[in-house]
Structure formats: structure tokens, C-alpha cells
Amino acid sequence: xxxxxxxxxxxxxxxxxxxxxxxxxxxxxxxxxxxxxxxxxxxxxxxxxxxxxxxxxxxxxxxxxxxxxxxxxxxxxxxxxxxxxxxxxxxxxxxxxxxxxxxxxxxxxxxxxxxxxxxxxxxxxxxxxxxxxxxxxxxxxxxxxxxxxxxxxxxxxxxxxxxxxxxxxxxxxxxxxxxxxxxxxxxxxxxxxxxxxxxxxxxxxxxxxxxxxxxxxxxxxxxxxxxxxxxxxxxxxxxxxxxxxxxxxxxxxxxxxxxxxxxxxxxxxxxxxxxxxxxxxxxxxxxxxxxxxxxxxxxxxxxxxxxxxxxxxxxxxxxxxxxxxxxxxxxxxxxxxxxxxxxxxxxxxxxxxxxxxxxxxxxxxxxxxxxxxxxxxxxxxxxxxxxxxxxxxxx
Amino acid sequence: xxxxxxxxxxxxxxxxxxxxxxxxxxxxxxxxxxxxxxxxxxxxxxxxxxxxxxxxxxxxxxxxxxxxxxxxxxxxxxxxxxxxxxxxxxxxxxxxxxxxxxxxxxxxxxxxxxxxxxxxxxxxxxxxxxxxxxxxxxxxxxxxxxxxxxxxxxxxxxxxxxxxxxxxxxxxxxxxxxxxxxxxxxxxxxxxxxxxxxxxxxxxxxxxxxxxxxxxxxxxxxxxxxxxxxxxxxxxxxxxxxxxxxxxxxxxxxxxxxxxxxxxxxxxxxxxxxxxxxxxxxxxxxxxxxxxxxxxxxxxxxxxxxx
Numbered sequence: 001x002x003x004x005x006x007x008x009x010x011x012x013x014x015x016x017x018x019x020x021x022x023x024x025x026x027x028x029x030x031x032x033x034x035x036x037x038x039x040x041x042x043x044x045x046x047x048x049x050x051x052x053x054x055x056x057x058x059x060x061x062x063x064x065x066x067x068x069x070x071x072x073x074x075x076x077x078x079x080x081x082x083x084x085x086x087x088x089x090x091x092x093x094x095x096x097x098x099x100x101x102x103x104x105x106x107x108x109x110x111x112x113x114x115x116x117x118x119x120x121x122x123x124x125x126x127x128x129x130x131x132x133x134x135x136x137x138x139x140x141x142x143x144x145x146x147x148x149x150x151x152x153x154x155x156x157x158x159x160x161x162x163x164x165x166x167x168x169x170x171x172x173x174x175x176x177x178x179x180x181x182x183x184x185x186x187x188x189x190x191x192x193x194x195x196x197x198x199x200x201x202x203x204x205x206x207x208x209x210x211x212x213x214x215x216x217x218x219x220x221x222x223x224x225x226x227x228x229x230x231x232x233x234x235x236x237x238x239x240x241x242x243x244x245x246x247x248x249x250x251x252x253x254x255x256x257x258x259x260x261x262x263x264x265x266x267x268x269x270x271x272x273x274x275x276x277x278x279x280x281x282x283x284x285x286x287x288x289x290x291x292x293x294x295x296x297x298x299x300x301x302x303x304x305x306x307x308x309x310x311x312x313x314x315x316x317x318x319x320x321x322x323x324x325x326x327x328x329x330x331x332x333x334x335x336x337x338x339x340x341x342x343x344x345x346x347x348x349x350x351x352x353x354x355x356x357x358x359x360x361x362x363x364x365x366x367x368x369x370x371x372x373x374x375x376x377x378x379x380x381x382x383x384x385x386x387x388x389x390x391x392x393x394x395x
Numbered sequence: 396x397x398x399x400x401x402x403x404x405x406x407x408x409x410x411x412x413x414x415x416x417x418x419x420x421x422x423x424x425x426x427x428x429x430x431x432x433x434x435x436x437x438x439x440x441x442x443x444x445x446x447x448x449x450x451x452x453x454x455x456x457x458x459x460x461x462x463x464x465x466x467x468x469x470x471x472x473x474x475x476x477x478x479x480x481x482x483x484x485x486x487x488x489x490x491x492x493x494x495x496x497x498x499x500x501x502x503x504x505x506x507x508x509x510x511x512x513x514x515x516x517x518x519x520x521x522x523x524x525x526x527x528x529x530x531x532x533x534x535x536x537x538x539x540x541x542x543x544x545x546x547x548x549x550x551x552x553x554x555x556x557x558x559x560x561x562x563x564x565x566x567x568x569x570x571x572x573x574x575x576x577x578x579x580x581x582x583x584x585x586x587x588x589x590x591x592x593x594x595x596x597x598x599x600x601x602x603x604x605x606x607x608x609x610x611x612x613x614x615x616x617x618x619x620x621x622x623x624x625x626x627x628x629x630x631x632x633x634x635x636x637x638x639x640x641x642x643x644x645x646x647x648x649x650x651x652x653x654x655x656x657x658x659x660x661x662x663x664x665x666x667x668x669x670x671x672x673x674x675x676x677x678x679x680x681x682x683x684x685x686x687x688x689x690x691x692x693x694x695x696x697x698x699x700x701x702x
Contacts, residue, residue, distance in 0.1 A: 174683065344515075345513055355512070
């Protein structure tokens with residue numbers, strides 16, 4: 001059963017995880033070197049056509065890759081040298097969930113500058129419900145998702161009438177309004193934020209307690225690492241299902257040309273609002289996780305520049321490719337946290353990375369791939385069965 | 396009554412500063428169909444260049460010894476306007492030209508990024524750049540005109556805007572180059588066909604836009620008496636909003652839009668109790684409503700999409 005392709009899939013997953021681990025553990029220069037290496041590998045792979053082969057083997061052997069990634073996440077807390085790096089990994093997971101949501105809107109051709117507002121709505125709803133009304137954090141996270149999705153629908157309405165620059169300006173305005181309203185409303189904590197957000201707990205065990213297994217005391221971040229990455233796995237799965245469904249196809253066709261999409265019978269209203277609502281729900285989920293993880297939320301985490309950072313992550317990873325988006329979010333979070341000592345340079349770095357990506361590789365690290373449908377897969381299998389040399393079987 | 400009157404004058408002044416950056420947006424949009432989001436940051440760069448000359452060199456006292464005060468100010472502002480024009484041209488070469496003919500998203504993001512990079516560079520490299528800097532009082536705010544209604548500084552802000560807009564009107568409508576720019580913004584292909592040098596028109600537009608932004612930066616810094624490295628983002632966003640409310644691509648629309656935004660802000664903070672905090676909220680809400688119900692702006696042609 002160990003075909004060449006399955007070995008390749010195994011190898012690629014292991015190398016990918018190893019590169020992420022090296023970037024996480026190394027210094028800022030190492031992290032940037034990994035980023036450049038990954039980009040270089042992709043470019044070389046695309047030139048020689050190896051990327052197609054790799055992608056196909058990974059998609060044919062999803063279980064192997066999934067197993068490798070799961071094992072990597074499971075043993076990450078044991079391998080890592082300090083708790084701070086574990087925190088970076090958790091934040092990477094949280095931001096990945098947000099960018100997966102933002103990807104729905106960008107994949108529909110709507111550049112949304114209000115993602116941080118959705119993220120913030122989830123965080124504030126969840127944190128305030130838990131601190132002021134004493135509800136269970138699990139419940140409040142769901143409430144946060146619901147409220148973020150409602151805000152998403154509200155913010156999505158302008159997208160029905162406008163597009164392009166006008167839509168961008170509207171989302172920017174709404175983002176600025178959101179930030180100003182938080183600062184000016186004392187019930188929401190105003191400029192002081194919301195302190196003392198309770199942690200999740202399973203039964204009587206709070207997730208903010210050190211985790212003891214195999215006689216080892218793992219730091220509490222490990223709990224959150226597992227929680228966040230389980231949820232990230234679920235959201236990636238949901239995003240992939242959506243991407244491969246008719247909905248995902250409709251979103252992409254709207255991005256290509258709205259008028260053609262209408263003539264094909266796509267319900268623009270429904271699809272655009274869906275992209276906003278689902279994307280906002282993802283961001284709201286991440287916001288709830290963020291609040292209950294850090295135990296403090298402040299308005300500076302939900303400003304316009306944060307929205308820009310999320311867009312930067314999507315672009316770096318590759319628009320409309322869920323794996324690429326997650327990769328972009330993880331890499332940028334790692335690089336960003338490495339720059340913590342040079343806090344003044346962080347926004348400069350983001351803006352320069354954004355310009356460089358746009359100039360040199362606008363399709364991102366992992367560009368979106370042509371959809372593989374069941375029929376095409378079947379055809380490929382059949383051709384392989386008859387041992388035809390069908391390297392490029394699907395048209 | 397005098398309270399209302401002074402608030403109106405205040406709003407007109409603020410509107411002048413918004414109008415200038417909105418004119419910049421409209422010029423660039425007209426000639427290239429891109430929204431140049433770093434305009435606000437370029438304007439604030441201009442203000443910082445004046446600040447640097449006045450506080451770090453002895454140029455101003457030296458000039459003051461043998462020139463009248465207003466000539467000195469004029470020279471300083473011209474210098475910063477030339478600097479911003481050069482910077483704008485650089486921005487065009489670096490982050491706008493490479494994206495010509497590609498999806499509109501790309502120049503939008505690249506200019507936002509360039510604006511942030513510019514403001515962060517000011518914050519990092521200007522001495523104490525992250526703290527608000529007191530802007531030198533080149534225009535005195537003590538002397539008053541119009542029977543004490545308005546300080547001399549404010550009168551100069553309004554006057555400077557009127558002069559600039561008149562000059563721009565003359566340039567765009569009466570000179571050959573200005574007409575060429577208009578032709579390019581109306582129909583790119585047709586303009587090229589009748590022998591207009593499109594590249595030259597674009598370059599000149601960016602230079603003129605840069606000049607106007609430099610002057611706008613000086614006026615907004617004089618108006619608020621302080622400059623902060625990150626002021627440009629908000630100034631740019633207000634300017635772009637003004638341009639959209641007035642009608643993107645129209646110079647007169649930019650002025651009208653700037654005035655509307657300024658009037659809303661000033662009146663909300665002056666006449667609604669506790670409204671100061673919500674002035675920007677009201678202005679942006681109005682922008683959202685405007686885009687939804689009158690996206691072509693007050694002065695602007697309705698564009699109908701053709702397949």
C-alpha cells in the first residue's frame with residue numbers, strides 16, 4: 001500500500017511541520033529564512049511542475065497528512081523550549097481561524113477591512129457575557145459567534161449595492177466606527193478594555209491549569225493549543241467543504257464577474273450575505289477563543305491596522321486556498337511575535353511584506369488550485385488503472 | 396448667534412483642509428482610476444518636513460532677517476510642497492505604476508501599505524517621532540480679522556485654499572496640459588489616439604496632486620497645532636470620504652464633500668451634548684449612507700455598467 005505518492009505525501013507533511021517548527025523555535029532571521037525558503041521551493045516547484053505532483057499526492061492521501069499534522073500538534077508542547085513560543089502557536093491558530101473567514105469575503109471579490117470588528121464583536125460579546133452575567137465561556141463563545149455573524153450580515157448589506165473601492169471605503173468606515181464606539185462606550189470597558197475574562201473549564205478543571213499527563217506538567221497554554229487546533233481543524237474542514245461545494249463555486253464566479261454570475265442564476269444577495277455571515281462567524285469564534293485565552297481584551301487588538309494584518313495574512317498565504325491562508329496566518333504570526341522586541345518596526349514590516357508580495361508574487365505562497373471534481377478524480381483513477389500515461393488527464 | 400457663526404467659520408476651515416486632500420484623491424482617481432490611499436500620509440510627511448526645517452535648522456531665522464515673515468512662510472511651504480510632489484511621484488513609480496491594468500484591489504492595498512510604511516518611517520526615524528509634535532505657529536492665531544470673528548491664521552487657511560483651487564481651475568481648464576489631463580481622465584484610449592502623451596499627463600497630475608497635498612498637510616497641521624506620525628491615515632480616510640461624497644473624480648465635488656464632512660463633524664461636536672467623541676462616527680455614518688444611496692456623489696456622473 002505504500003505507493004510512491006503516499007511516501008511523498010508523508011514527506012511533504014513532515015517537512016512542512018518541521019519548517020514551521022524551525023521557524024517557531026528559531027530567531028527572527030531563521031523565521032524569515034524559512035519564509036523565503038518556502039517561497040523559493042514553491043517557485044522552483046512550479047517551474048518544474050513538481051507542485052502539481054505534490055498537491056495531488058497530498059490530496060490523494062489526506063489521511064497520512066492529517067495524521068502527521070495531528071501528531072505534530074500533539075507533541076508540540078513537549079518539544080517546545082518555552083511557554084511563550086507555545087503562546088505564539090496558539091495565537092497563530094486563532095488568527096488562522098479569522099483569516100479562513102476573511103478568505104470567504106476576499107474569495108468573493110469583496111475586500112473587507114472590517115474583519116477586526118468581527119473578531120472584536122466575538123471577543124467583546126463573549127467576554128462581557130461571561131464577566132457581567134457569569135455565563136459559561138463555552139456558551140458565550142457561541143453567543144459571540146452569533147453576534148459576530150449578525151454584525152457580518154449588517155456590514156454585508158452595503159456589499160449588495162456597492163463594490164470595489166466604494167465597498168472598501170464602507171468597510172473601512174464601519175471598522176473605524178466600531179473602534180470609536182468601543183472607546184467611547186464605558187459599559188464596554190472603553191479604552192481600559194475588559195479584564196478578568198474567565199477561562200474555559202471542562203467539568204471542574206479550568207483550562208488555565210497546567211496540564212499533567214505522563215507525569216509531565218505541561219504549561220496551561222498546551223490546553224489551549226489543543227483546543228484551538230481542534231477548532232482550527234474543524235474550521236479548515238468546513239472551509240474546504242464550502243470551497244468544494246456549489247457555494248464556493250458561486251463565490252468565485254461572483255469574484256470573476258458579477259454580471260455573468262447573475263446570468264448563471266446565482267443569487268447574489270444570498271451568496272454575498274452568506275460570505276459575510278460565515279466569515280464573521282469564524283472571526284467571532286476566534287474572538288471568543290482569544291478573550292477566554294488571554295483573559296484580557298483591549299480595543300487596540302481590534303483596530304483598522306489589525307484588519308490590515310488579516311488581509312496581509314490572506315494575501316501572503318494565497319487567496320482562496322484554505323491551506324495557504326492558514327499557512328500565511330501561522331507564518332506571519334510567528335514573524336510578528338519574533339519582532340516583539342522591535343515593536344516599533346512591526347507595522348513597517350507588515351506594510352513592506354504586503355508591498356513585496358503584491359509586487360513579486362500576488363498569488364501568494366500557496367496559490368489557489370484548479371478545482372478537482374469527483375468526475376475528474378474518477379477519470380484519473382480509471383486512467384491509472386489502465387496504466388495509461390495520463391500525467392495531465394484532467395483538462 | 397456669534398457661536399453659530401464662529402462654528403460655521405470653523406467648519407469652513409476644517410472643510411478647506413479636507414477638500415485639499417480630497418482634490419488629491421480626485422485628481423489621481425480621474426487620471427488613473429486608482430485610489431491612492433497614501434495621500435493623507437504624504438500630506439503629513441509635508442507637515443513634518445516643515446517641522447524639521449523650522450526646529451532643526453536655522454533657516455527660518457536667517458530668512459526672517461532679510462525677508463518679510465510671509466515670504467519666509469511661503470518659501471517654507473513651497474519647499475515642503477515640492478518635497479511631497481517628489482514623494483508622490485516616487486509613490487507612483489513604486490506602488491501604483493506596477494499595478495496598472497491589474498485588479499483594482501492591488502493598488503488599493505499597495506498604497507495603503509505604502510502609507511503605513513511612510514508614517515512608520517516618520518515615527519521611527521524622526522527624533523521622538525512617536526510622540527505628538529507641537530507644530531510651529533508660523534501663522535499667528537492671535538491677530539484677528541473680520542471684526543474679531545476669525546483669527547488671521549484661519550483667514551489664511553481659507554484664502555490659501557481659494558487661491559489654490561482657482562489656480563487649479565485655471566490650470567485644468569485653460570492650459571493645454573490641463574486639457575490633456577482632462578482628456579486622459581475622460582477616455583484613455585481616445586486621448587492616446589489624438590496624440591496626447593498619457594505618461595506625461597499622469598506624471599504632471601501626480602506632481603500637482605503632491606503639491607496640493609503638501610499644502611494641505613501644512614494647513615491641517617497649522618489648524619490642529621500638533622502633528623502626529625499616524626495622523627495621515629485618518630486625514631486620508633476623511634479626505635477620501637469627502638471625495639466620494641462629492642463625487643469621485645470631480646474637483647468641485649471634492650470641495651463640496653470636504654465641506655459636508657467638516658460641517659457634520661463640527662456641528663455634532665459643538666451642538667450635541669457629549670458629541671465630541673462621536674463627531675467622526677457621525678461623519679463616517681454619513682459616508683456609508685451616502686455611498687449606499689447616492690454612490691455617484693453629489694457632483695458626479697452615474698456610471699452604468701455595460702456587459
